[in-house]
Amino acid sequence: MEESSKLATVIAISCLSGGSGKTTTVLNIATMLSDKGKTLAVDFDPQGNLSQWLGINDLSESATIAETILPDTDRVQIKEIILQPTNEDRKGRLLLAPSDYSLSRAADAIAMEPGRERFLKRALKPILSEYDFIVIDAPPSKGILTYNAILAADFLVIPTECTPKGVTGAVSTSVLVKELEELDFQVPRILGIVPTRDAWAGANQTRISKAAITALKEALPEVHIFSSVRQSTVVQQTNHAGWSLLEAGEKSLAQPYIEAVSAIRKSRKSEVKK
Numbered sequence: 001m002e003e004s005s006k007l008a009t010v011i012a013i014s015c016l017s018g019g020s021g022k023t024t025t026v027l028n029i030a031t032m033l034s035d036k037g038k039t040l041a042v043d044f045d046p047q048g049n050l051s052q053w054l055g056i057n058d059l060s061e062s063a064t065i066a067e068t069i070l071p072d073t074d075r076v077q078i079k080e081i082i083l084q085p086t087n088e089d090r091k092g093r094l095l096l097a098p099s100d101y102s103l104s105r106a107a108d109a110i111a112m113e114p115g116r117e118r119f120l121k122r123a124l125k126p127i128l129s130e131y132d133f134i135v136i137d138a139p140p141s142k143g144i145l146t147y148n149a150i151l152a153a154d155f156l157v158i159p160t161e162c163t164p165k166g167v168t169g170a171v172s173t174s175v176l177v178k179e180l181e182e183l184d185f186q187v188p189r190i191l192g193i194v195p196t197r198d199a200w201a202g203a204n205q206t207r208i209s210k211a212a213i214t215a216l217k218e219a220l221p222e223v224h225i226f227s228s229v230r231q232s233t234v235v236q237q238t239n240h241a242g243w244s245l246l247e248a249g250e251k252s253l254a255q256p257y258i259e260a261v262s263a264i265r266k267s268r269k270s271e272v273k274k
Helices: 022-033 049-053 065-069 102-109 116-130 144-151 164-182 207-219 233-241 251-273
Strands: 009-013 039-043 094-097 133-137 155-161 189-196
Touching: 009 022, 009 251, 022 039, 022 049, 022 133, 022 155, 022 189, 022 233, 022 251, 039 049, 039 116, 049 233, 065 102, 065 116, 102 144, 116 133, 116 144, 144 164, 155 164, 155 251, 164 189, 164 207, 189 207, 189 251
Parallel strands: 009 133, 009 155, 039 094, 039 133, 155 189
Antiparallel strands: none
């Protein structure tokens, strides 16, 4: 592993739209970062897809990320819930803070608590010195869990599908960050948008995909747009295997995530120098 610093760099992956390729982006970025430094993937989506893809299917007898954000009397330390992915031996470089539907109940339990928007940030604080990177999979909707994911992060990457709905989701996510900033929260810097499910017919990009990427550039001119992830059954296959596209030998498909990882590492080094 190449990188180390005093505190982990925390990256949230968020888009206020379902079907954005959010968890795919987390899987790929976290796995690729784990080759550069010790990485924790935080499943902060009650759907728990990331946990399942990394081989954790039954959490009925285990504490999850939900317990780490509960009020004081019920709270569990995050060190106690971290697991090794079971789908692949990554020799301790990639670890998982798992999630399941209980996270929705935890959100309800903290709804009236002071500082509830930063309970995840509080949970992560004791382990920041133990990791190089922490990558958070945020829920696909506006609410207390998404606020927690974004406000725990140093940087934000927004994946969004190449459709009108996807463009709306990306814009809404950017607006949410600005709203949180206007409320005097310390917000992450947006590193860029990863367009996903970019559809092509042979050698030609479809009109819907082309129009969506153009709309993203026009609506968010200040935000970097990474290369797009081509629509492919290979992406679905690697997801369910719990592999990154690079691990599967799909370097061309993985290019947008390679770019995102490069931007994260560059930004990390810039922050360390300050």
